[in-house]
Structures are given as C-alpha cells and as structure tokens.
Amino acid sequence: MSSFNNFPRTSKSFLNDHTSKKNPSKAIKIHDVFLSFRGEDTRASFISHLHASLQNSGIKVFIDSLSLKRGTQISKTLLRAIEDSRISVIVFSRNYADSQWCLKELERIMECSRTIGQVVLPVFYDVDPSEVRHQTGEFGNAFQNLLKGIAKMEHKWLLEEKKDESPLSQRLELRWRPALHEAASLAGFVVLNSKNENEVIEDLVKNITRLLDKTDLFVANNPVGIESRVRDMIPLLDIQQSNDVLILGMWGMGGIGKTTVAKAIYNEIGCNFECRSFLANIREVWDQNAGQVNLQEQLLFDICKEKTIKIQNIESGNIIVRDRLCNKRVLLVLDDVNTLDQLNTLCGSREWFGSGSRIIITTRDMHLLRGNRVDQVYKMKEMDGSESIELFSWHAFKKSSPKEDFLGISQNVVEYSGGLPLALEVLGSYLFDRRVTEWECVLEKLKRIPNDQVQKKLKISFDGLNDDIEKEIFLDIACFFIGMDRNDVIHILNGCELYPEIGISVLVERSLVTVDERNRIGMHDLLRDMGREIIREKSPKDPEERSRLWFNQDVIDVLSEQTGTKVVEGLALKLPRDNAKCFSTKAFKKMKRLRLLQLAGVKLEGNFQYLSRNLRWLSWNAFPLTCIPADFYQENLVCIELENSNVKVLWKDSRKMENLKILNLSHSHHLTQSPDFSNMPNLEKLVLKDCRKLSEVSPSIGHLKKILLINLEDCISICSLPRSIYKLKSLKTLILSGCLKIDKLEEDLEQMESLTALIANNTAITRVPFSVVKSKSIGYISLCGYEGFARDVFPSIVLSWMSPTNNLTSPYQTYAPMSSLVSLDLPNSSSHDLSSFSNQLPRLRSLWVNCNSEDQLIVDAEIILDALYATISKELESTATTSQASNMTTCTFIRCCSQVNVSESKHSLKSLLIQMGMNCQVSSILKEKILQNMDINGSGGYLLPGDSYPDWLTFSSEGSFVTFRVPQVKGRNLKTMICIVDTSTPDNITSDGLRNILVKNYTKATIQLYKREALVSFEDEEGQRVVSSMESGNIVEVVVVFENNFTVKNTVVYLVYDEPSVKRFSTENEPIDDFNQNRKKKNRVE
Secondary structure: OOOOOOOOOOOOOHHHHOOOOOOHHHOOOOEEEEEEOOHHHHHHHHHHHHHHHHHHOOOOEEOHHHHOOOOOOHHHHHHHHHHOEEEEEEEEOOOHHHOHHHHHHHHHHHHHHHHHOOEEEEEEEOOOHHHHHHOOHHHHHHHHHHHHHHHHHHHHHHHHHOOOOOOHHHHHHHHHHHHHHHHHOOOOEEEOOHHHHHHHHHHHHHHHHHHHOOOOOOOOOOOOOHHHHHHHHHHHHOHHHOOOOEEEEEEOOOOOOHHHHHHHHHHHHHHHOOEEEEEOOHHHHHOOOOHHHHHHHHHHHHHHOOOOOOOOOHHHHHHHHHHHHOOOOEEEEEEEEOOHHHHHHHOOOHHHOOOOOEEEEEEOOHHHHOOOOOOEEEEOOOOOHHHHHHHHHHHHOOOOOOOHHHHHHHHHHHHHHOOOHHHHHHHHHHHOOOOHHHHHHHHHHHOOOOOHHHHHHHHHHHHOOOOHHHHHHHHHHHHHHOOOEHHHHHHHHHHOOOOHHHHHHHHHHOOOOEEOOOOEEEOOHHHHHHHHHHHHHHOOOOHHHOOEEOOHHHHHHHHHHOOOOOOOOEEEEEOOHHHOEEEEHHHHOOOOOOOEEEEEOEEEEOOHHHOOOOOOEEEEEOOOOOOOOOOOOOOOOOEEEOOOOOOOOOOOOOOOOOOOOEEEOOOOOOOOOOOOHHHOOOOOEEEOOOOOOOOOOOHHHHHOOOOOEEEOOOOOOOOOOOHHHHHOOOOOEEEOOOOOOOOOOOHHHHHOOOOOEEEEOOOOOOOOOHHHHHOOOOOEEEEOOEEEEHHHHHHHHHHHHHOOOOOOOOHHHHOHHHHHHOEEEEOOOOHHHHHHOHHHHHHOOEEEEEOOOHHHHHHHHHHHHHHHHHHHHHHHHHOOOOOOHHHHOOOOOEEEEEEEEEOOOOEEEEEEEEEEEOOOHHHHHHHHHHHHHHHHHOOOOOOOOOOOOOHHHEEEEEOOEEEEEOOOOOOOOEEEEEEEEEEEEEOOOOOOOEEEEEEEEOOOOEEEEEEHHHHHOOOHHHHHHHHHOOOOOOEEEEEEEEOOOOEEEEEEEEEEEOOOOHHHOOOOOOOOOOHHHHHHHHOOOO
16 A cells, blocks of 8 residues: 655755745756656656656656756756756665665755755655665665675775775765665655555655645736745745744735735745645635635635535534644635634634644734734835836836836826835726826826725725724824824824724724834825725715815815804814915804814914814914914813914913813914913923023923923023922923023922933033932933933933043032932943042942953952042041031941940940841841840940851951852842941041942952942842842952041951741852952952
8 A cells, every 4th residue: 555644844944945046946947756766677667657647647757768868967967857856756666776876866855855845755666665764675785785886896996096095885875874764764655566556656646746736826917026025924934943833924904915925925835835725815705605614615625635525614614624734734825814703713723733834814904913823923015116116017008117208107106006016006007008198187086086996995994993983083093193193193082082092003903004113193195095085985075064174175165165064073274374264263163073173374263162162183383363262162172283373372361271181382483471381280291392482481380290291492582490390290201402591400300200301402501410310210311412311321421520621610519419429330441441530439429330350350449449548538637527427327228336435545346237238027137136236245246157147148357348259049039238347436436437338249340339328328229239230159349448537347248138037048159268368468458
C-alpha cells in the first residue's frame, strides 16, 4: 500500500526567502516536477508509467533522457533543472546509491528543500525505507560499492600525483549519508511489488496535483503597487516559527485593496501548504440564506476536496471543520470579515489547524483583531502619488501614464481619489475616452455628489456601525470636526449626549476616522464625501430639510430665504473676510435643534434670542461684535471659539457658564480684559493666544479648579501673572512664549502639582527659577533657551548656575533659602566636571555621580570631600561657635539619640541615628531596640553580635566611614539602611553637627551625596533610591561629614530587609573583614 501521511515540511521558510529578490525561490519555475531515479532499475517500468500519468494530468516533468539537449554538460543542466522545479520526486531503488549522479541530484534536492522550500516526495521502489535511511541491506551494499570504487580510483591517482590529501570518498560519504537519512525520513510512497504500482502512481499524481494547486486566483489586470505590499506582509507570516499556527490581520478602509493583496499573497505562498482555501466576501455571503453553513462547506471542500460533506448546522460544522483540519498545514484567507461570529465559525481557535498553518483575515474593523486573536496586524496604506497616477492611467488611457494634454486634470482626479485604488479604477474607467470638457464637468460634480460605485462600496462601513449614535458622531465629524483636537470634539459631543469616547474609538477601529500623533481627528476625503452624501440623499432638493448644512451655497440660500427648519442640527458657513455676508438672526428662528454652529466671515443682525438654546458649539471666526450680546442664550455652550474677533470684553454682565469646557479668544486684538472666571467652574482649556491689548489676567483665574491648559502665547502687554494662577493644582500645560513683559515666575509655581509642560520662551525671564527645578511634576520645559524633557534639561540648568563663566549673579546668593533644595545627577562624570564647580558642591541638596571606573570614583570622591571640608573651615573662620538651633530639627530619618557629658574633658558624647530607605516593621523594631540600648548604656553604641539582630547585617568601623559588601538574602529585598554615628564635641555645641552623607558604590562606580536638609525631608521614594542602587555583592562605603568641632568615634551601618522576622534571614555572602583596612589607605576621611 502507498502511504502519504504528512505534508512534507521544510526546515527553512520558503516565505522568508521571498524577501530577497535574488533568491531562487522568487524565480519563475520552469518545471512542475523533477524526477530523480536510477535508470537501470526503473526507467522502463515505474518511471515510464509515472511520467506518462503526470503528463496526462498536465504536469510539466523534467526527466533526464527526454529533457537534456545534446552536447549539454549533464551535471550543470541537471542541477539547474532541480532549482527550476517546484517539486522533486526521488525514486529510491536497490541500485540508486550506486550512482554518483543520483547522489549528487539527491544532495542538491535536499539543499533546495532547506533553502527555498522545495517540496520533496520520496518513493521507495522495491526497497525498504529503513534501508535507505541507514544505508543497510542491498541498498547499503550498492552505496558501499560506490564508495569503494571511488576510493580505489582516487588511491591510484594520488599515487601517480604524489598528493597528500584527505580521501575524497570519505568526504563524499560525510555529505551523502545525511542526505539519504533526511530524504528517507520524509513521509512518502512505498511500492512493495508490481501489484500496487498503479495504485501508488495514482496516489502520487493526485497528491502532486493537489500540491501544485493550479487554481490560482485572479488578482488584477494592472497590479500596481501590489508587489511592494506583498513584500511588506510576507515577513509578518514569520515562518521561522513554522510549527506555530499564526494569524495575520489586514486592516483598512473599504476600497483600499485588502482583498487584492490577500489574493496575491495566497497565490504567492499557497504552494507551500498542504492545502489552502480563500473564502471571499464573507460579510456578504454570511447574510444570505444558509450562508454560514455554505461557507463551512466551501472551506471543507477546498481543504479536503470532497463534495459529499453536508453540514446540518453551524455547531456541527464547527466540529467537522476542527476534526478535518487539525492535522493539516493549511493556508486560509478569510476575506471581508465584519463580526466575531464569523471568526468563531470559520476560525474558532488555533487548535483547529495543523502546525505551520497560516490564517489571513481582511477586515475594516480593528476591534476584531484586538487581544490575542491575531499575531500581527498589517495596516493597509493608500497608494502614493506615482502609484496612483499609474493605476489611474491604466484605466483612463490604457497605458502607464496620462496623455500630455490630460496631465494636469489627471493629477486633479488623483488628488481627489486620495490614493484609494477603488476610486482610481472606477473614475479612470468612467473617464476613459472622454473629452477634457467632460472630465472638467465630472470633477465639478464630484465636489457635491460622489461617484455612485465608490459611494456604495464605502457606505458598507457606515451601514455596519452598531447604532444611530455612532452614525451621528460620524456624520458630525464628516461635516464639522475634521482637523480638530480629539479632546475638544469629545467635549462638544459629550455635551450633545453622544458618548463620543467609545463612539470615536469604534470609528477608528472601523477605518472610518483617524487620530494622528498630534491627537487631531482625520478622515479620508472620500469617506467625508460619503458621509455628506448620506445627508444630502435624505433631501436632495430641499437643503433646509437636511440634518446638517456645510455647502456654502446651500447655507447661504437657507439663511437668505430664512427657510431653516427644526431638522437642522448643525450648520457651517465659512466665507473669506473680503466677501463677508450679513444675515438676519431670524433665519435661525425655526432651527430649534441646532447644536453645532460654525461661522467665518459672517455678520448677524437682529435679536440673538432667535439662536437655538440647544447650542453646544459656537465657532465664529472674525466675530464682528465687541461683546457677546446679552440676549444670546449661552448656558448650554460647551465650547466657545471666537478667534480673530472684535471682542473687547467677552460679556458686559457676569454669566454663569457651568457647561463651558473650552474658551478660545485667540488673535482677538481688541480684547482688553479677561472674563470673570469664577462663573466657569468646569473650564478645562483657556486659549488667549495673541491677544495683544490684554494687559492683565483676572485674579479670578484661581477659581478654575479643573483647568488643564492655559495658553497666553504672544500676549505682549501682560506684565505679570496673578498670584492666584499658582494655586491651580489641576493645570497641566502653561504656555507663556512671546509674553515679552513677563520677567519672572513666582516661587509659588511649585504648588502647581500637576504642571507637566512649561513653555515660556521669548519672555523677559532671564533665569530659570528654583521653583521650576524643584517641581516634581514638570516633564517638559522650554524656558530661557533650555528646551526638552526635564530629566535632560535640569542638570544643564543647575550647571549653568554654577558655571564660572556665567554672567549672572549666582542663584545661591539671590535665593539663599532655596540653595539646599537643588538636586543634580551627573552621568559619566570627569574630575574636570566636578572641579569646575566644586565650590558649589556643598550647596547641593543631593548629587549623584556616575564615574567611569573605580579609580575615577576615588578621585571624584576626594574632590567632593575636599570641597565639603573647605566650606566647613571657611564657615568656622567667619562665624563664632554658637548654638545652632536650626540644625536640631528632628524627624523620622535623623534622631539625636543621646548626650552624655564627660566632665574631665568638658566634652559631650552624642549618638546620631540616620535612616535612608522605606519604613517597615523590621526597621521600626530595630530603631526601638537601638534607642533602648543607648538609653541603658547612657552613651552611644550599637547592638552587639549577641543581640537579636544578625551580625552579618551589621557593619561597624572606627572613624567616620564604614565599608562593607552587601550580602545576598534569598527571596528578600533591601528596604532600609540605618546608620549610627557616635561623636564627641565640646559642651557648648548643641547641634548634632551632621553636614553630609556620602555613599560610594565601588562596584557600580557611583557616588551619592546628600545634604543634611535632604535627609531631614527625605520621602520614602527618595530614600528608596539610595538602597535600591545597592545590590548583593556590591562593595559600598558610607562616609559621614560633620562640622569641625565634632570628632567621629565610630560608625555603624544596619541593613534591613523586607522580612517580618529578623531571625529568619539567611545569607550566602559573608562580609569581608579586612576591606575597611584596605580602603583606609586609599581614601582620606577626617
């Protein structure tokens, strides 16, 4: 019997090779099948019958005796023929391995299998597969005879030539044995005797026919741009993970070419799968009678080639599809999917398909591709200019470029089409063989009425929206909101109770709307026209009966004739200033449901009470009045945009505007005062850009508790900001660029706890204030020539303050109270960097230095300590020794634990506890025990090894520094470092004397310096930064710096881990006892 249990797999991806144009897999295949066989065994019998059957089936076969031309070198021709074939059939017979040519063919065939994915089908003719695999039996004898013959001839030649080389026979054996083993390991066909020869040939021809699968799909008459998109997509199919079932989604708007590209990929890679199926127009077929079952039956027929399978219902169909496909390597394309039910019915799970299968899904709805439903998503892109003009030309002129006299107007059509292949093909075909005047007429008509074919295709996505609310949002965007900020649109539509957050997300998923990197809403021009045509179709002759009006002439007619009705919900009329028109407010009298009004170059005369009380959005460019009329009902307005207006004062009387979210008065050059903000409790966005006569901002701005953005750019008359503005805790963005008279920002700016962006270039501010550097929220800054992310800019700002070449007075002199509150990180420091501002180092709140090496760390630490002690000496010279009450501040992190007088020497012994890191139960217990111990001893000290705290977590040393190796504690993290310092000082000194703590990590080559004030105000996360940088195995040194009157007796460090019970700790690393002694020689510590 014959056997063909598994589709032969290749070890390397055929698809992957398609990415290279030079790869043989990309070449057109001349032959369908290459036959490799031993002529004396099979030519007159099996091979002749097989060859005849293949030819009768229309399969092109390469067979050496028939295909070779006379005079051709047999080896090169055969090897090229193998590469030029889609399938190789190897007929192993008893004497196959006795032929060098057969084995060379075999070697090249297996190479092609590995490198270009060629399909290999072995046939075992009167020989057992295991004999071929292991070269045993008669087959093995033939192989050995060949090797012996080669060796004998080679030996004679080597003697004659006196060569000393490794035997050729051995080298060939090392190449041929693996090839034989690999080929014989593939599932194939076994011919046991002449009785089943015809059966094997029939099965073999049937499988070859299926593998070749000559039923490729028609792609396009003019496949412009398809090849590049296929090249982009094939790597996403990632055959390097060939045993996985991979699903690829293709997403894009209607008419963009998803189906066309999917067909091209189907044709390109289909021959590499055991079976394949392309289910087209699923959305359309699904809704037909018995459409779901028909699709399942079509899938099973494509894969199994059986017409007898009948499915009773979807549920039973799911089981049949799963059972029939689960062991097959399948290529499946699901075209135009628009519901999850369709996916669940045709592609229920990856387990339905055999390993190595690929499923491609084309859809307009991104939501179907979210989660783990697909492995990759390919976003279809519109055609570029050159592709568009070529595709259009093939349809309009039947050649690749336009006629010379049609060049300009062709470009206009291409621009209108927006790179959409559907529109280019439809319009090109429609305009074929028409005169230029007809082309011009068509273009003019398209401005108002889209092409019907294009309209129907695009409208499918609109009709597929879930509900009327999503459709309303789409129509609003198509008529009014293209190019606007997404957040602004959401505010406006929220005011209309349209739930835009989810609605806009759905529109984006359905490829109907886009949101760019600037958060601007976009829409393809043809989708825009499709939406507007939906509105126009409702009332083609009477524009006043349409829900939205946007076409200028229609709006002018309705307003002039005052024919507006309650149907109108939105109206836009934008005219150039030099062609402004005036209408009566009575034209709006019947538009009771008007909620969106956009005007430009328009004047209204009359009573403004005629305007709708349902108005949510008022956008009026070049608003002609000096204030908003008192009779205009505005309480429901969510957004007021009066750019380039004549407004001097927004309202003469105070108005309660509780719904107002956005106020934009940009370029209102006559505006002299800002409105009273106390009546706008929900305002989130205030834009007063380029209001040149605005000289001050109302202090009531402090009432804007929900404000997110304030833009005062180019308000050249504003001299200062009201102090109340610094109370705005919700404000995220403040823009002051171009405010030429603003010369400072108050220190209160630190209170703006949500401020993330401060943009204030081109102002009178000459130096970045400390409040900016202190801010914990600012993420982006543009001020005084510094621009960028705060983490990148702040170090440069601080360095500029310290630079000796800086003309400005040192900020520390001006802002002395704040000098200790500046932090600085220096990446990749050099000693020159530190030396250049070493005199300022003691003033820093904190300093973090990344050194290049341990030697660099030692040099930098020396510079820092020199600077600290030099400053202490200067202060001692200039200031008499007095009680420094300010240093006696106590907190969780620094405790002056005890004080014992030593009468003989008039000195006092003091112990200081310093904590850095996170508070936890263990640290609290430890601190309590330390304090108790100190009280009992009456002097400074630390826990002894016999106490409950493990001595391997305790490190001590005489003097002002201690060095240790951070131990490894299994399953625990370092939480806190507690430092105990015992000092001696004259009786008349009442301060604790601590100035700085220096933490040196020799392993990581980092230095951390903290001023006492920083330790006092440490928050948990700041302290955590200290300990989180200390990893197990790191060699760390802690140095304490005190005033000159203090002598440090000894220093102790406790490390606290996040274990609820200290007795359960264990370690693998012991501290190194002699490390302190070695470091004393290399470091100067007073």
